[in-house]
Amino acid sequence: MKQKIIVIGGPTASGKTALALKVAKEFNGELINADSRQIYKYLDIGTNKEVKTEELKDKNYRRSARSEQSERRGSPQTLSDMTIYSIEGIPIHLISFLQPNERFDVYSYQKEASELIKDIREKGKLPILVGGTGLYIDSILKNYQFEVGENSQELDNLSLENLQELLKKQTPETFENLNNSDKNNPRRLARLIQKSSSTTKLSTPPLDINKYEVIFLYPEYNWDKLKEKIKLRVDQMIREGLIKEVKEVLNLGYSKDSVALQGIGYREVLEFLDGEIGAVEMEEDIVHAHIQYAKRQKTWFEGKGRNYKLIKVNKDNVIQTLKDLGL
Template sequence: MNTQQPYNLLVILGPTASGKTGLGVALARQHQGEILSADSRQVYRGMNLGSGKDLDEYGEVPYHLIDLVEPGHDYSLFHYQRDFFASYQHICQRQQLPIMVGGTGLYIDAITQNYALHEVAINHPLREQLAELTLEQLQTKLLELKSNQHNHTDLLVRPRLVRAIEIAMAEQQPQPAPEYPAINPLILGVQWPRSELRARITARLKERFNQGMLEEVESLHTQGVSYERLEFFGLEYRLVARHLKGELSYNDMFQKLNSQIHQFAKRQDTWFRKMQRRGDTIHWLNAHGDLLEQANELLSHCRWADSK
């Protein structure tokens, strides 16, 4: 990050259930901002409770990159980067403050590191070949193509494995990537003690089930989203689908899901530490203090592009 240049994107990151959305919305209200979601599942319509959209928090604050496509639609990191910069440029043209909020580290990096990405179409002949391989054989093939896997779920769920192999093979034939504006982000992180974050995750999961998350997944399947496709979305959608198929009792499903979300939060923290090792500055906010006050104190000392 070039600190000599004015900042042109505010990033609010943190693990799941950390309260980053509420902070992002509060800052947007105070600073004429608009939210850009950085969540890999919130782009899908109908996936509300399972992806933690928390749309009721936004109120009058404009938001982007949520509810873009149907769950059966293939939406890649390439599409996210393309759609992000389209929204970003419109926000800047309106002289509003772009605020990226989310916990999907890969999506954040794709923007702040300006990944050179290409659109990868479905390769039907390749998929026919891969259909004959076992899960273990697919895992081996992907790791041979790309040993450094950023997404652990890609190794566990067959549809994700197939798509990851498809993309990895296409990347062996590089093409010119679109050119996007350089991003100089101010990154704020919401940090909780691990024991407290675990309690927040469990409480939030219980609340989601009380609000109807099981019924949400059941409705998606009734509307034509296959169980295999639900597996693709991981975590809540994968395990609730297995419960609906009769493979897990409700209690087993809840316990496994709770444990896996805790593990997911650890992987998010690992990604954020990797960002810091790379040289990114993350200003961690103390969750026991006033998050908005801490954030505003940092913003008051920063120079922003277009006088933001």
């Protein structure tokens, strides 16, 4: 029997998170982030982590039996074993877990999200994938197949000492620049080894065979109102301290070339800080970039070639819609 999951995708500023929280509260769900910008630490304002995420304090929260058994065996730490954050008491995974200079490809997302879906289902809860990164969502729904280097397939079986020695051998400078916590984090070491020793690419074509029973919810929106919402959101980001956020990340020692700082909003602020553009132009450029991104998302999700079965909902009818579907 296929595992049931909810997917909530759509353009930026269309209200995905609000829908996801409402569904999770009604149907005992947990969220899995599918936004490629919200995976980074320290970057909250510019990535619009819509409500403040906090470390989950609920002592009754438990991981799946599979994760707990893995930990007892001393297996390398997986992302599902890491700090869990919550929004309004609802656990959310794959958010704020990477440094701004770390890369995280679609293969890595598929691997971690698939593991989390299993973990959440094993607890008798409903996995809810929410975000606007189409490739992340596609990798799950269409069961993308990847060609991965041999070394990365074997890393899970290596001890901490073996991982340390392997990284030292491959890229000694990278190892020496790690802090003590990272040097003793098997998952972190494995990611760095995989990045330096293997290539990961999508097999052609994807299987396009869904191993999940998917309900794809798509927020109803008016395009003109969405553009106005984006303008207001950007204005709010700047007032709440977007420029200060960028300065703080730079003060932590991260380069302007860090992958997370190349995203919408951050690259424009960097241009402003470098004196290349003024404050007004910076804000206009950020708004324009977000609107163009929303257009691309709209094309991705609504395009006929994707073959998504979108169920358009709003905050008033989403719960009844799901009940009518037998959830």
